[in-house]
Amino acid sequence: MLAFKLFPFIQAIVIIMCFILPLKKVSLKYRILLALIFGLGSLKQYIYIFSGGDMMDPKLTRYPAIFFDTIYFSSIFLFLLTLLRMLINGLYKLSRLNFSKLIIPAQSTRYAALFLLIACLIGGRAVFNGFASPVDKFYEISVKNLPAEANDLRIVELADLHISAPTITSEIEDIVERVNKNEPDLILIAGDFVDGSIEELDHMTKILFKLKAKYGVYAVSGNHELYSGYKEWIDYFEKGGIKFLENDSTIIRNENDVPLLNLCGVIDISASRFHLPAADIAKATANTDRKLPTIFMSHQPKIANQLKEISDLTFCGHTHGGLMPGLKQIVAKVNGGYVSGLYNTGRQRVIVSNGTRIWAGAPLRLHDPSQIVYVTLKQ
Template sequence: MNILLLSIIPVLQFVFVYFLFLKPIQKYSFIFRKLFFVLLGISALNGYLYIFFKMTTAYFGIPKWLVMIVLNIFWAMAVLCILIGIRLVLNFLFKLLRRNFSVNLFKPESVILGLFMTALSFYISAVAVSNGFVPPVIRNYTFTVDKLSVENSGLKIVQLSDLHIDGIATKSEIRDIVDRVNEQKPDLVLITGDFVDGKVSDLKDVTDILFDLDSKYGVYAVPGNHEYYSDYRKWLEHFEKGGIKFLENNNISVKDYAQNNVLNLCGITDPTAEHYNMTEPSIKDALVGVDNSVPTIFMSHRPKFAVQLQEFSDLTLCGHTHGGFMPGIDILVGLLNEGMTHGLYKLGKEKVIVSSGTRINTASAFRIFNKPVINIIVLESPKAHRNLSSKNFSVYFEG
């Protein structure tokens, strides 16, 4: 979205709240109005930090509780705008039904209604922001994949995404994620972008914990848009020194100990690269030389590329959407991501898993009925699956 258009949003929010919420309530004291102007100012400042500088309050080393208060104010003002919009729609419908445009179902001048809407906005925001900072839950997926050999049936992949390690991320928090991944004894760990929000010099001690991720065939990743905001080339060098291999429009053959191909692993860069004079995403380049006799797994930070991979990919892993934030809003997020916001999707032979994010981006810390996740994906061979079925075993599916 154009930066100029985004920069107008906080101004529109201020006008919307003032003329449709504050001004009609004449009984509000001057002090109350002044307080609201302060809240709207904090909300606008938080928005402009990200719009113009791709920064959040977490960059400045302030305590987590203070960051959460700022986020609560930011989202409360956004929720209040939604509630004002709902009130407008309901009043309009009421006028139509009554055929009288001088009456309202919910009176804009009502002090009680104004206080209720304000309290509800802050409550919803507090719940949503708090949900963003809870530890991730485990989400399991198990399904068959054509071309996977019987010997490799049961191959376990752990997907992490949108870690957004920033100034308020703690070592214990990241250590807990790493330990929970290692407990799974994965064959592959795949990270689908947005590792960091900040500089290597500021976040090195925390991000180094990711180097303890342990898997049979290694740890691989693709960049997200936030890597480019945070000096991607320096982060790329840092992570690859620690053993996390990035796939930038290329692929590798994952081989077993006998050097047999297990699967193709492909990855692309993010479209944000264009704005930083770096390599733009290319599916064509990423697929060059793949072994068509084994399964192909594709990594893309954004789900929208999955639509172009239906004929090539058996499994595509993505992130970026943060689960769509909450029911209802996820529909709008889906419009920008080919309708995919979280969970498992099937596009022909291709299965697509969109992570809801393993942590939270403090620029958009808002979650309702949408927990952070660590995805555990078990791939079965069709032949092994048939053998199990013939012995009255069943395979567990969870999407």
């Protein structure tokens, strides 16, 4: 946590000392301007001090958030390009055994302009993608022992909605309208609904109560519910018709009372740190029908490694698809090898959603877009 808090200051110092100050051909006023933009831009995570939020939820409305996030991520990419330049020059010096040799001179305004352009283009595009509408992602999954009555059963997964200050009402309305238009049999929401309080977000979160599915809308909590008032939010959503399976299960039955499948869910795996029950697979599956296939919900995908011979199909979120190449591999590593898409593990299939929206704390995407996941079950 200390490294997370200190990193922005290190980044700002590197940009100012190693990128801006060497540009002797650039006038002092422009160097000061660059230092203010990209030095202070590196410290965006501390803007909550002025906006009234916190590091997890800075409470910036949409357009200020887009503005500051574009500068912030442009600063990060400028920092990375500066480090890359330093690495290339260092390796070149070692290869030549001549420490006066440089491939990319730090004082070159031409290279500096190129680096600035690349950083701003990538940063701007990443934030644009982060705030873009979700795409539709379709899967057709064969499930062993699926009853004939459940063949072609349609499931929609939402995850990581992260409704917060930058969210606008029309975004949530569009998601609900698109899902309902598909006429799903079952809607599953894999955690991280909100960042903020009920009082602040009710005008948007209540739109989710319009979600309609033949066999109901079910959910599990995510880690961000734990930060935002777990008990209050779970009660709120359940009163609105969204049933939470927190270390619990239900048997989905059709209109003729024919059992179709087990649906299980666990509380977020970090819940015990907040004096809440720990994720409990045994409790979640205690009342299942062993003759039926089992569908499982967990916000964080690493728990899927414990479900290989328990679950037939597991729905997760949390990773946001890894956000960008390079970071994606790190995110996969800390999430049990899961980061985005469909995985086969034992009898289990695991679907890790990229998230339906994006967290306001890191609203960037460079490769894996936000998505609404549509699944059709097959015998």
